[in-house]
Amino acid sequence: MKILVDIxxxxxxxxxxxxxxxxxxxxxxxHDVFLHEVLEETWLDALGSRRPESVMVSxxxxxxxxxxxxAWCCQHFxxxxxxxxxxxxxxxxxxxxxxxxxxxxDRWAAMAGARAQFDGALCxxxxxxxxxxxxxxxxxxxIGGAILPGIYTMRRSLGRYTAALFAADGIIExxxxxxxSGVAGGTGYASVGAIDRLVEEAVAAVGPLxxxxxxxxSRILENLMRADVVRDPLLVLRGVSEISAEISAERLAELxxxxxxxxxxx
Numbered sequence: 001m002k003i004l005v006d007i008x009x010x011x012x013x014x015x016x017x018x019x020x021x022x023x024x025x026x027x028x029x030x031h032d033v034f035l036h037e038v039l040e041e042t043w044l045d046a047l048g049s050r051r052p053e054s055v056m057v058s059x060x061x062x063x064x065x066x067x068x069x070x071a072w073c074c075q076h077f078x079x080x081x082x083x084x085x086x087x088x089x090x091x092x093x094x095x096x097x098x099x100x101x102x103x104x105x106d107r108w109a110a111m112a113g114a115r116a117q118f119d120g121a122l123c124x125x126x127x128x129x130x131x132x133x134x135x136x137x138x139x140x141x142x143i144g145g146a147i148l149p150g151i152y153t154m155r156r157s158l159g160r161y162t163a164a165l166f167a168a169d170g171i172i173e174x175x176x177x178x179x180x181s182g183v184a185g186g187t188g189y190a191s192v193g194a195i196d197r198l199v200e201e202a203v204a205a206v207g208p209l210x211x212x213x214x215x216x217x218s219r220i221l222e223n224l225m226r227a228d229v230v231r232d233p234l235l236v237l238r239g240v241s242e243i244s245a246e247i248s249a250e251r252l253a254e255l256x257x258x259x260x261x262x263x264x265x266x
Contacts, residue, residue, distance in 0.1 A: 001050060002244070003043065004237040005057040005081065006106060007065055009129040011216065015237050016047065022234055022241065030061070035068045044076065054256060055081035056244040057263070058109045058236055070263040079256035082264040084109065084243045091115070091246070096142040107132050107145065109239030113232070114212045115140070116242050121209035123202045125195060125229075126236065127217040129153055133198045137206040146198055151217050154187040172220065191217075192224040199227040 004022065006013040013027040026042050055073055059066050070080045086108040088100040093115050097103040106126065111134055114124045122136045127150055134145035149157070170180030172188035199211055211228065213221050214235035222231045232238070247255075247266050255264030 001052050002054045002056060002241075003052045004240045004244075005055060005059075005069075006109070006236040006240065007057060007059040007061045008106065009060060011128070012065065013237065014042065015234060016052065017241055022237060024234060024237075030065050035065070036072055039069070039072050039076075051077060054079070054244070054252060056240050057081045057083045058105050058240050059083050060104055060106050066263050074258035078258065080258050080263050082244070082247075082252065082255045082266050084240060084266050090243060092140040093136065094141050096144045104132065106236050107134055109236045109243060110134070110212075110214060111136060111142065111239065112242045113235040113238030113240075114210075116238060117232075118210045118212065118230075121202075121206040123199050123209050123211040124235075125211065125213045125215075125218075125221065127151075127191070127195075127213065127215040127221055129216075131191060131195065131215070131217070133195060133202075135202040135206060135209075143205060148191065148194055150215075151187050151191045151220060154190065155183055158183055158187070172224070188220060188224065192221060195221065196226050199225075 001016055001018045004015050004017055010029055010031065011027050012030045015022045015024045025046050028038050028042060057066065066083065073079060073081050084105060086095060086100050086103040086105050088095050090112055093111060095103055110124050110126050114122050121138045124134045126132045129150050131148050131150050132145055135143050137143060170184035172184045173181060174185055174189060176182045176185050203209060210230060212235060213229045213231050214233060218231050222229055255266060
């Protein structure tokens, strides 16, 4: 059994994987938390007497969380977590970035997770604090992607930079009769409209494709997008599993060793 982790810009999502599949654990906002307490509740209480053989991580938060997680893992599991990273190629999927490791590892993992499930061309969308849209042709060539603000990020921006508007939740509808819903509808349709247009551009570039969506705002996209989509909340974690499965046992043992309170990088 192993624990799969997706450390995003604002939330940490995880799951444990065993012979029966991937099983999600409770996600948490990682800013201003006592990590030791959260991991005891999220992981130890959920796993009971079971212990993982490894902890594999997609991390886009730099060193703001993972070093503390490494110290906790060494204390409780006697090994440290291993962070995957983007590469030039993975199982026939080729990275479009000239400097592959500058490509967001969560995007790389999401694409790997999608490719493991679907044949042919793909449009992979991860919508959260930021929304990313990446396109892969039928031969596995990543042709590039786009990055735009997430819906709630746009709302917070309005609340911060305008005197009369605020970021309160409202109903997402095209035309509202109160300010909260006006902000919700405007930002919601702005995001969905841009994403739908990018999907159209993707089809024009690579032909018929499968659009796979994930992330904290994916339910909104699923309800509002005109394009047909497949929603997979575990997409990044599936990719972490796929990538980590290609690391040799010898290399993984070396990376897991608790030499210090840092984390291994595959």
